[in-house]
Amino acid sequence: MPRPHGFTYEQRRDGTVVITHQGREASTLRGARAEKFLAEASAGDPQLVMARWTGAYKFGNERMARNHPRNRR
Template sequence: MTTREPTRRGEVVKEDLGFTFRERKDGSVDVLHHGKLASTLRSMVAAEFLSEAAELSSSEAQQLMARVTGNYKRGNERVAQSHPRNRR
């Protein structure tokens, strides 16, 4: 489900990407995407994730979970990095 509102330039669009997480008794964190296990974070990575997620809004937390699962840049976004106009 995506919530799109008219935005001004530079404003972040709020999106629900379908990610949730649950903390386990052993300290690890399961990241779920539409109810299915996408990734398990353990030890220091899990602790860092929990401390960062506590400070974020819902849409920012969705982006964080997308990054930790590797579901962030796909297809054209990866290829575009090597395009001559994007080289620095």
């Protein structure tokens, strides 16, 4: 799977975190969710974390791939 790119985030003074993708707002996090996101982003790959938090991580074809005869166990 290719690595996501184009995500950025901005932490505002009021504690809000705004995640953008290619210059467009993708998600706004506040409170405990913002704190949890910042902890995850600093610990791992921020691009993957932002893709997961915005919902742009999986696009639905995973179910079809799982049911393919080649991938069944």
